[in-house]
Amino acid sequence: MAERSFATEVRQLRHGAGTTLHVEGILAVTKALLQSGVAYVGGYQGAPISHLMDVLGDAHDILDELDVYFENSASEATAAAMLGASVHYPLRGAVTFKSTVGLNVASDALANLASGGVTGGALVILGEDYGEGSSIMQERSHAFAMKSQMWLLDPRPNLTAIVEAVESGFELSEVSNTPVLLQLRLRSCHLHGAFVAKDNVRPPMTVTDAIENPRRELDRIVLPPASFRHEREKIDQRLPAALDFIRERGLNEVFGAGEADIGIIVQGGLYNTLNRALELLGCSDPYGRTRIPLYVMNVTYPVVDTEIVEFCADKRAVLLLEEGQPDYIEQNLNTILRRAEVAAALHGKDLLPMAGEYTASAVTRGVHAFLSRYLPEVLAGEPALLLPESDPRSPFAERVDPQAVQARPPGLCTGCPERPIFSALKLAERETGAHHISADIGCHLFSINEPFNLGATTMGYGLGSAGAAALNSKDADRRTIAIMGDGGFWHNGLTSGVGNAVFNDNDQLLVVVDNAYSAATGGQDLLSSAADHPRRSTGHAIEKAVRGIGVKWTRTVTDTYRVGELRDLFVRALTTKEPGPKVIVAQSECQLNRQRRERPRTNKAIKEGKRVVRERFGVDAETCTGDHACIRISGCPSLTLAANPDPMRTDPVATVTDTCVGCGVCGANAHAASLCPSFHRTDVVVNPTLRDRVLARIRTAWIAVLSAPVERRAAKYEVA
Numbered sequence: 001m002a003e004r005s006f007a008t009e010v011r012q013l014r015h016g017a018g019t020t021l022h023v024e025g026i027l028a029v030t031k032a033l034l035q036s037g038v039a040y041v042g043g044y045q046g047a048p049i050s051h052l053m054d055v056l057g058d059a060h061d062i063l064d065e066l067d068v069y070f071e072n073s074a075s076e077a078t079a080a081a082m083l084g085a086s087v088h089y090p091l092r093g094a095v096t097f098k099s100t101v102g103l104n105v106a107s108d109a110l111a112n113l114a115s116g117g118v119t120g121g122a123l124v125i126l127g128e129d130y131g132e133g134s135s136i137m138q139e140r141s142h143a144f145a146m147k148s149q150m151w152l153l154d155p156r157p158n159l160t161a162i163v164e165a166v167e168s169g170f171e172l173s174e175v176s177n178t179p180v181l182l183q184l185r186l187r188s189c190h191l192h193g194a195f196v197a198k199d200n201v202r203p204p205m206t207v208t209d210a211i212e213n214p215r216r217e218l219d220r221i222v223l224p225p226a227s228f229r230h231e232r233e234k235i236d237q238r239l240p241a242a243l244d245f246i247r248e249r250g251l252n253e254v255f256g257a258g259e260a261d262i263g264i265i266v267q268g269g270l271y272n273t274l275n276r277a278l279e280l281l282g283c284s285d286p287y288g289r290t291r292i293p294l295y296v297m298n299v300t301y302p303v304v305d306t307e308i309v310e311f312c313a314d315k316r317a318v319l320l321l322e323e324g325q326p327d328y329i330e331q332n333l334n335t336i337l338r339r340a341e342v343a344a345a346l347h348g349k350d351l352l353p354m355a356g357e358y359t360a361s362a363v364t365r366g367v368h369a370f371l372s373r374y375l376p377e378v379l380a381g382e383p384a385l386l387l388p389e390s391d392p393r394s395p396f397a398e399r400v401d402p403q404a405v406q407a408r409p410p411g412l413c414t415g416c417p418e419r420p421i422f423s424a425l426k427l428a429e430r431e432t433g434a435h436h437i438s439a440d441i442g443c444h445l446f447s448i449n450e451p452f453n454l455g456a457t458t459m460g461y462g463l464g465s466a467g468a469a470a471l472n473s474k475d476a477d478r479r480t481i482a483i484m485g486d487g488g489f490w491h492n493g494l495t496s497g498v499g500n501a502v503f504n505d506n507d508q509l510l511v512v513v514d515n516a517y518s519a520a521t522g523g524q525d526l527l528s529s530a531a532d533h534p535r536r537s538t539g540h541a542i543e544k545a546v547r548g549i550g551v552k553w554t555r556t557v558t559d560t561y562r563v564g565e566l567r568d569l570f571v572r573a574l575t576t577k578e579p580g581p582k583v584i585v586a587q588s589e590c591q592l593n594r595q596r597r598e599r600p601r602t603n604k605a606i607k608e609g610k611r612v613v614r615e616r617f618g619v620d621a622e623t624c625t626g627d628h629a630c631i632r633i634s635g636c637p638s639l640t641l642a643a644n645p646d647p648m649r650t651d652p653v654a655t656v657t658d659t660c661v662g663c664g665v666c667g668a669n670a671h672a673a674s675l676c677p678s679f680h681r682t683d684v685v686v687n688p689t690l691r692d693r694v695l696a697r698i699r700t701a702w703i704a705v706l707s708a709p710v711e712r713r714a715a716k717y718e719v720a
Contacts, residue, residue, distance in 0.1 A: 032166035046098030049127035080106035086120035121170030131357030282380025409449035417588030428570035440464030442485035462488035465497025615662030626651030
C-alpha cells in the first residue's frame, strides 16, 4: 500500500508521438524515462520523489512490455549500486532518491561509479528537499556533484524542460562516460502542466541480454593503477566532452538577449520564481517575456566558461541567483570573469540571502535592490511585499499579537499506534527514572516534542541504535534507550545498529516501532509488512531478524494500544539483569494506512444501506476532575479542553472531538496513569436495524427510570 494509487494516471504512459499529455511532474519524468529507452530503474522512496516510486510500481505492466527492470531498493546505497549495470554494458539506467540524505547514504557507490565511469547512460534523479517545506537538514546536492565530478542538471520547472532534461541527461552521460545527477525541486515534482509525448522505446540491450552476454573492462574497475588514471580521464576527456555537448545542444538558455546592458544568471530550478519577481516589478509577464537578459543554468555543474563570458561581456553588472550556501557557483563565476578580464560587476549573496529558500519574497527584494542600483527606469511595479513589516499594508505585517496564538508542535496523527508507545515509556520512567534516548528518522521522531519530550539526538535513518553506541557503561545504574522505525530497521539499522550492539555487547534497550509500512514516506510496503504482495517478498518478522543476528532478550508486542501492559514491559526491559542488547518490537498498523483501506469500505457500506458501527470515545464532563493526564501523556489531536458544565467548578474538562477514530488510547492512557473513570466508549450505529432501534428505546427508558430519583433530589437543592 502507498499514500495514493496512480493506477489510472499511468495509462497515459502508453501514449505515443504527437500526443499532448497533461500530467503531474513525476509522471512526466516516468514517461521521459520510457521514451529514452531506459533498461532498468530503481530507487528508495522519500519526499519529494516518493510518488515517482509509486508511479513506477503502478506502471509494472508497461515496464514489463518494454522489458524494463524495476525494483524498490532497500536503501539509497542499494539503488546507487544498481547503476553498476551501466559500467560495462550500453544499458541506460536510472535511480531516484531524496537529495542530500540519499546522496550521503549512496556516496560510496556513486563515488566509485564516477571514478570508473559508465558506458550506458546513468541518471540519478534527486528530489531536492531544500527550504521551508523540507524535513531534513539544510544542505545542497551541488557539493556532491563537484566532489565526484558528476554533472548536475537543474531544469526549469516546466514539464517540457524536465522531459528534455531526462533525455539529454542520458545522452550527456554516454557522451562523457559520466553519471549525471538530475535535480528536481519539490514543486517541480508535483507541478501540473503539459508536454508533447514521443513513442516509448524498448531498450536496445535489455537486462536479460546483458546477463547472457557478460562483458568486462579492467580499466573501468576502481583499483590501482586504474583508479589513478580515472582522475586524469575526468579532466582530460570526460569534462571537455561534457562541455562540448552542453554547448552544442544548448542545454543552458538565454532569454531577453540585447534588452539591457545588465543581466541575471539563475539556476534553472529558480526560473519560475525569478520570472514572478520580474513580473511583480513590471519587468516581465507571465509568459516570460523579460526586459532583463537572463542566462538560465539548466546545467549548474559543470559551468560552461565560454557561455558565461559571452553573456557577461557586454554587461555593466550581473546578478546571480544561487539558492543556499556555500556560494559555489558565485565563486566559480568570479574566477571565470576575472580570468577573462570581463569588467562586469557580479552580485549575488550581497543582495540576496546567504542561506534559506529563495522564495518569491526573497527574490523580489534582491532583484529590486539590483535593478534600483543599475537600471531603475525599468522598475514599473512596487509590490506590497517590498514594504517594511512595520507597515500595515505589508503582507508580512502582524495581524494579531503573537502571544495570542499558541504554537502547536507537529505531532502524530489521530489514532497513531506510536502515541501509546511513548505514553507507556513516559509512564515507565516514573518508576525507573529518566534515560538518555537516541531517536531516529521517521514519524516517531515527533516524540521529541510536547507532550512526550523524549529523545536527545537523531543521527540518521536507521541510526537510532548506533547513535547511542558510545553511551554504554558497565558501571552505570541505568541503560540507554534507542528508538528505530521498521523502515529505518530494514534500511540499515539491522547491521549498523543491532549488529553493532550485539558485537560490542551493548546494554541498550532498542525499541523498534513497527507500524507495518515505511509510513513516513507515504506508506510503502517493506520486508516486515503483512501485505501479500505479488511482486515482493513480505512477512519477514523483525524479531526473527534480531534473534538471527544474536539478540537474546527480545519481545514483540502486537497491540501497542494496551498502554498498561506496554508500560510494564518497558519497566522489565529497563531493570532486567540480563546482559547484552534488549529489543522490543512494538507492532500496530499505521492508522493512516488503515483508514485509507477501511474508510472507502465503510462509506460504500453506508451508501448501500448496510449496518455500520463506528467506535467513538468520550469524556463524562461531570466525572472529569480536570487532571488532564489524558492530554499530558497523549497529545492526540482529538483531545482538547471544554468549559466545565458545573458552575461550582472553574477548571476546564477534557473532551473528545468528532475527529476521533476510536483507537481507545486516550482512555487507556488515563487509566494507566491515574485510574481515571471519565472515559466511555460509544458505538455509533449508521443504518440501524429494527433490533438496534428497539434496544435504543429500551436503554433510553431504563436510563430515565434509574436517573429519576437523582433528578428529584437535585431539584430539591435547586429550589432551596
